[in-house]
Amino acid sequence: MGLKKLLNFLSSAPEKKPITNRKEVEKKYQYWRFRIFYSIYIGYVFFYFTRKSFTFAMPLIAEDLNLSMSELGLIGTALYLSYGFSKVIGGVLSDYANPQYFMAFGLFMTGVSNFFFGLVDSYWLFFAIWVFNGFFQGWGWPPCTKQLTYWFAKQERGWWWGIKSTSHNVGGALIPLIIAGVAGSYGWRYSMFFAGGISIFISLILLNRLRDVPSSMGLPPVEAYKDPKKKDLNLISPVRKSLPFKTLVKEVLNKPFVWYLSLSYLFIYIIRTACNDWLPLYLMKERGYTMILAASSITWFEIGGLFGMVVAGWCSDRFFSGKRALYMIYCTLALGLLIPMLWYQVFMNQYLEMSIIGLIGFFIFGPQVLVGLYAAELVDQRAACSANGFAGMFAYFGAAITGYPMGKIIDFWGWTGFFYALIFSLFICFILYFIMISQSRSFQFETKMPIEPSPS
Structure with a gap:
């Protein structure tokens, strides 16, 4: 898949004709808000899963391949740095992308990187694969930001954002139990295979469960849905034309x-x-x-x-x-x-x-x-x-x-x-x-x- 085809695949979904029936809007919002929320929650648990899998397999990797603590630590630092830069790149791309495809593709690639990590023996291949993993880790949170911003109004967003953020803790609780358990029973390579395989599977579920922002489904902005005084929904969703790149950069900086x-x-x-x-x-x-x-x-x-x-x-x-x-x-x-x-x-x-x-x-x-x-x-x-x-x-x-x-x-x-x-x-x-x-x-x-x- 060429870069142009990939960007077209990830691009935002087109807007649909606005739905003006209040009851239909409420029904669709109730259904899709719940479905999108649990999907991004589960999805991010497994982003965290593929980010920290190396940490809990590390003692066995060190023993098996005779790697020093500084060598292992350098791999971890490389992940942090590549992930840090990717947060910006992923954030900018996500503003132009469909979160349904963007998040699913990012998780798929982190799963692939975990799987290939279990296949190699070279230290520098470990390093390169984990930098690659760090880059696609940055594709996890930005689409969550987009979904929470568009599907949940400001007066309630803090609550939902807080609940969503506990996915870190859920992922952090599951990793030592599962990865350490698989590594202890079958070896560290199988723990990486497991982390990669299950994340690839979850990415396919995200592809099925997620959708783009409300206007792509003909829904009005969430502020109109949350305000019962707005009986007349004969309005279009917020203008979806993406900001020019220079304008976007200025808007942030x-x-x-x-x-x-x-x-x-x-x-x-x-x-x-x-x-x-x-x-x-x-x-x-x-x-x-x-x-x-x-x-x-x-x-x-x-x-x-x-x-x-x-x-x-x-x-x-x-x-x-x-x-x-x-x-x-x-x-x-x-x-x-x-x-x-x-x-x-x-x-x-x-x-x-x-x-x-x-x-x-x-x-x-x-x-x-x-x-x-x-x-x-x-x-x-x-x-x-x-x-x-x-x-x-x-x-x-x-x-x-x-x-x-x-x-x-x-x-x-x-x-x-x-x-x-x-x-x-x-x-x-x-x-x-x-x-x-x-x-x-x-x-x-x-x-x-x-x-x-x-x-x-």
Whole structure:
């Protein structure tokens, strides 16, 4: 398939004649919102599945092929960097694409990369395949952004976005159970075959289940559907003509708040990924925890994060009227208390410390989920995926910093340096959110797309 044919295949579906019967619109919206939501949820679980499969097969890969920890770590860093760049590329492409095909194709290619990873023995082939995988990982979240932006109105979007974001946690919970289980029983190659094969299968389900935005099905914009006062639906959906590329880039890069959010995302991911990757080692080395107990801290961290994402979305809708930065600054204040409590070992009880780690997960995953949502809401709806992808690029640069650079900080300054890095990152987030709140009165939060009357 040539590049031109591929782009034509992925392009947005044409608009259909608008449906003006209110009951028919409500019936179709209720059905398709549910179907599209569970489809993108399941789909993203398996994007995460194919992203983290290597992590849990890594000990057996190292033993089988005699690879060093630094060699394995370089593969992981390469994934983060290629995924970070792909978030931008995937975001821009997704603004012009049909999410039905875009997400399915991306998952199909990540499945293929996992499958081929299990076939090779060369270190540099491992490296190249995992960079390839990282590129198509960036095709997962942008179509989810597009579906959530077009099928769910702003006043409810935080709740649905929060629920959708728990797919990370579901995927993260399934991976160690399944991949480690298959690898332990049949070898690491079969674990990669399994991850690849099931993801290819799920991609075919996505192709069947998903659809493009509402106007491609003759439906009015979701704001009209959610507003019961609008009895007359004799209007066309928001203008679907894609923004010219230069206009799209300006729409994202000329918004100061998008830059503030993106920079904050980098530091949010430093805190989140550092906790995820380094806390078990800290608890073993400094607190005398067993390996199993230290590893269970991440379970508490993820459980706290799961609830934190849902509550963040719901609270920012219900109590903060969509003012996401206000909720995020409260989260940074809470983390400003919790992280030093863990550092200074305020509670010498292991169960209380696990509770603190769970609360840290709760308050760090809240801003994490809201940054991407907020970035998408700040721009023209037709640039939502690009804005989300731009912010996401910064996030995975932050994740990359927690690998080799964070290791060097710990080598030079010990765990004091580790906690100083977390507190510094938290301080930067607080400053950025404070600036946003102070400037928000003069800023238009969401650029709405024009709505034109239907042609007579």
